[in-house]
Amino acid sequence: MDIGALGVYMCLFLGLFFEVFLLISFLENKPGKKTAFKPKNYPATTILVPCWNKAKTLGATIESLLALEYPKEKLSILIIDDGSIDDTYEAAQKFAHNPQVRILQKKNEGSKYSALNFGIANSEGELVGCLDADSFVAPDALLEVVKRFENEPDIMAVTPAMRVHHPKNLLELMQAVEYVFGIFCRKMFDNLSSLTVIPGPFSIYKREVFTKIGKFRKAHHTEDMEMAFRMHANGLRIANAHTAIVSTKVPTSLGALVRQRVRWSRGFLENARDYSYMFFNPRYGNLGFMALPLGLAAFLAGIYSAIFLVYSFLSAFITNVLDMVVTGIPPQMPGLPRFEWFYMDTSMMTFLVFTVLALTLVTIFIGKRIAQTKIPIHSLVSYFALFGFIAPVWLARAIWDTVLAKETGWLT
């Protein structure tokens, strides 16, 4: 066996181990269904809506917040116009008459964290949440989050289940499946107390988090990831409310998607480096032994597999062309594939790849059930056809930028 293939087997082993580990976690602690119980208390909650050039979607975001099934006197919404140069402020003014809504403006400082800290400083609620201005909450989302806080008082932050808002084009459909897979992973990481990010769309914190460990940091433009790392470092628990549904708009073009994912991926690398003492540190449990090392390994495995595939394809192509030139055999139309069992690829690697894909499919369907959502077949096709080709691009770019310490801005 050549070294290239050996590396692929190692990647497959890691991938399978990760999926099996999460499935064991699922079987040990299956996520419960949504209940009709109401919380005993309704803590005062402020939802921060930081926005930069979100005139088109801000209105629907605020409407969804105003439609939350929560006592109006307990829920306030703080729109923070972070130096927008479009009509965001005008769009926000449409809600100025609503007593639940406050609108503040600030100068843009190049990253989201400053807008969040500005909002935290200008709010009073016992719970402080954030909702990106291109995301929309289900009416009972806050109730579900509050129930999670109430049931387990040691929880300091709760993340929701995120879906893609009305996916239409191929990239959005691909991301729709990816997000459903993420719903499964997030819930299982909750089971393992190892959530590594508290995402922007509708994650809710107890205010005391900020008094204990401080507010958001720039953190390589991934303040939500750094906050999760810092909470773990200080023993503050993060949980997931899989019944709290929020849908979010996702990049519709390849360029925007790659820019967003480069920021996320680079954020993971840089934050993992900043908190490298957590790796394989028994004090941080599954986070140190599974989530962080496997996250990093997945990074490298994704790039390695892509390089291996591209190298194999290119070398086969070049060999064929050279052979054709040297032998003088005229080019021939490729014949139909042979369906004889004898010539089918039944190598060990093929079986393992199919097993990984099958387990991925299983986890996606579990995520679908958890989030009570639908996945059209063309969405699944987009995911399996595109993700493996696109993801290595942003992974490689993130490593490149990290190695060169290239400074980037908040791009999406």
Next chain:
Amino acid sequence: MQWQRYILAFAITAAIFATAFYIADFIDNRRIADIREIQEAISIDLLSSETQFELLGSLDCELLGEHPVLSEELNSLAERLSYTENNLGNDNEQVLLLKKQYSLLQIKDYLLMQEISRKCGTKSVSILYFYSNEEGSCENCGRMGEVLTYLRQTYPDLRVYSFDYNLDLGALQTLVALRKIQPELPALIISNRSPVYGFKDLEETEALIPELKTLATTTPQEE
């Protein structure tokens, strides 16, 4: 932290790997069994022709016209053997054994065809092709093989017998010695003429076989 979960996940993953290995190995063995069955069938056909010859004292040219030759079976066997060799490696013991049997069948078929040509007056065009799979010993053997495969597909009546020069097989080494083939591979013996050494592209190879003009052609895609 529950270490049992890690151990269980590791054990299940290892079990999946073991299962994949077992299934792949099982199917590879089925392939080898399939090749062996074809070889046995060819062997019986060859034996039948030889026995027929002994019974009649001469070949029944008419009968051979109706059931001409084993060319297709041998070609199919060659393809399967080549595919299996690529998958399992040319140093796999089972592959080596199958190659030896295949080489013997080719030699027997070659000799039978010589006999048929002589007795029935038919003109067959044959190529004995000697190659090597050993690393660095024959850089262009693969390409020579491609040229010959193309010719065989284009001229179905062209009989190409390919032999691994280094195969440890007495009959093959006797053939090498009889034909005085030097280890300068690839080497070709076209219709019993003197050996030709070195890689030849399609045009050069066609020029070496003027008899091709007498053979019917087909397009490779139709094969």
